[in-house]
Amino acid sequence: MKLHADPLTRLNTVTAYGAGFVEINKVRHDRSIVLCPESPVAPWSAASFETLRADDLAALLVFAPEVVLLGTGERQRFPPPQLLRPLAQARIGVEVMSTPAACRTYNILMAEGRRVLAALLHD
Numbered sequence: 001m002k003l004h005a006d007p008l009t010r011l012n013t014v015t016a017y018g019a020g021f022v023e024i025n026k027v028r029h030d031r032s033i034v035l036c037p038e039s040p041v042a043p044w045s046a047a048s049f050e051t052l053r054a055d056d057l058a059a060l061l062v063f064a065p066e067v068v069l070l071g072t073g074e075r076q077r078f079p080p081p082q083l084l085r086p087l088a089q090a091r092i093g094v095e096v097m098s099t100p101a102a103c104r105t106y107n108i109l110m111a112e113g114r115r116v117l118a119a120l121l122h123d
Helices: 052-064 079-089 101-111
Strands: 014-018 021-024 026-027 033-035 067-071 094-096 118-121
Touching: 014 101, 021 033, 052 067, 052 079, 052 118, 067 101, 079 094, 094 101, 101 118
Parallel strands: 067 094, 067 118
Antiparallel strands: 014 021, 021 026, 033 118
């Protein structure tokens, strides 16, 4: 699905997504990524939902987000609570959803000026 963003923005915006990819500012990414509005798009150490570890989520703390959107691939899957503990202890909100839903939600929160981070699993 293609999304249309304000062309004047300098912030990272999801411009499209589909099976196995996410496009940020018209640049295609075919692996798990970490996405913040003002930081460079970064590869994420979490390769898949099945291999997700607490350390993968703890690594997101350096971005100091207000909320983390965890995109779990084509379908929504909830990780065990102990994996989310590093974020909960830092008082960072976490929303778990499919990667397509996380992409749409990210764009909305980013446009509102929120300190949002999308951790998107390649699936």
